[in-house]
Amino acid sequence: MDAVVEGCSACEELRCDGTVGPGGSPDENGETTMDAMIMNGVTMEVGAVAAMRYVSDGIKAARLVMQHTKHTMLVGEQASVFAISMGLPGPTNLSSEESMDKWIKWKENKCQPNFRKNVLPVDDCGPYHATNTVNLGENTCTNSKWLECGRLGSCHISLHNHDTISMAVIDRMGHIAVGTSTNGATFKIPGRVGDGPIAGSSAYADTEVGACGATGDGDIMMRFLPCYQVVESMRLGMEPKRAAEDAISRIAWKYPDFVGAIFAVNKNGVHAGACHGWTFQYSVRSPDMEDVKVYTVVPETPTPQGCCFPSLAMGSYRETYR
Template identity: 35%
Template sequence: MHSRRHFLKVSGMLAALPTLGKTAFAKDKVANRPLVVSTWEHGGPANLAAWKVLSSGGKAIDAVEQGVMIPEADPNVMTVGYGGYPDSEGKVTLDACIMDHKQNCGSVAFLENIKHPIAVARKVMDKTPHVMLVGEGALNFAKSQGFSEENLLTDKAKKLWQTWRKNPTWPPQINIENHDTIGMLAVDERGDLSGACTTSGASFKLRGRVGDSPIIGAGLFVDNDIGAATATGMGELMMKTVGCFSVVEIMRQGASPQEACKEAVERIASKLDDYRQYQVGFLAINKQGDVGAYAIQSGFNYAVQDKSGAQLIDSRSKLA
């Protein structure tokens, strides 16, 4: 049962690649760990919760789950969890995934009325032979695990939806929300990596739309031999390119997290007729605790927490 929970491995394809993964890092470099990073300004409070776990010797998988639950419960973070922007029909639907150092993972999509989809995703990982549950099935599973239904549509979000409905436009402008999905990556003091990603998705999206955030390999990927990556921006582009898997595979070839994020963004941008119309951003770490981030548009930032303290850093970008 445990083996069936593992994300499908690509051993056949990777066997043909150079085995740089465990030798690409300088052996004499002191690892910066524990470490937690997350996307956007609301990653700061999330990192603090994760850091309480990591700094006391806890596991990365517990840290990322506890960390992203902070913005999930904050109605002022309108792209995650409670208070998130509704879909085109005025319903809040949530997506999330989580992945540990053994490539165990769990995911939920199109989940309604549950404040903490990341906790449900963790239950999918720990308690079922599956990777993903969606819609009514995900909700029924959540209730069977003791989660309670509650209304996630706040008055503020409802009013914004009512205003949008008077003159609906799609797609919304680039970075109209500015603060987006939260993706979190951590490495604990043992050197084990984990990640989590959770969102309410694109504002006023078509009913039933699911983006990259709950998709292992697209919105999140972890390889404990190499590193981990998470994404933000237009989810469809990460889904088409398996973006976070690509970032980790570029690191496998010896690239730093920064180099890998930039290369993955450049690959996506090169396939678009006019990349200036889109936003894609990646955040990555490696086993040593090195961090990198890169986006098409400026404005993407990320939060970092380690033994030296907390930082909010503006990502480098293709467009100034």
């Protein structure tokens, strides 16, 4: 548990990919918020915070929820009040110069792209109201000025605007824990909670079996609880590679243009990854290794830059070192 907190905290401090920790992924109002989750694979306890404002230590706040409440998740400003009352620094502005510059440019681009659908704005950036047109397609607008509204979708999701750190740790006793941290999708609708703080979606652990971590289009992935699926598949005898592929394929069957990735590791340390729509990397470190080893999972069907054609990875690893 300590290692998970330290690892995720380091990524929060480094603002990994500009989508973890303070200073990244502004929402429609330009504010950065935090989602985080931690899970104990021995006791199956979970602590999580979602849409947390004014507190930069997401993973530490999630652990405080686990340690000092009987709840699983706290959200919004109430999560911030709780975290500060438990001793975490705050309140503080989680925005940065970079996140505000990104938000200003987005506003200048008439708030496009965004995550809304079947709406029309009073002006370019809202407020919005529902259209009266029935039988609209999921990403369809009736105003010619707004033909591109609601078309953010998976084709606009990348490592630089929509990513999560998901970490699994196995200690010398074989105990397993997982943790996640993210500030969610860039230009999300305020109040949106993705899969980051959802146990079974962004991560899951059971010491008797193994663990899983995930990243990508959380709004789609949380509908399938892919990491729960991975762990349960391994419980039934699947190797990590096949379990990861199976979980990804279940999503791709229903949403062929989704973007996401999974790593799986069993209780013996055997690991693998699978991805759809992008190339995915995950890192491994063990006591007998001199340095971190980075595994690259390459989709079998190449994904053209800037779009998201269906492409399911079925293995195909490359190794690099850091």
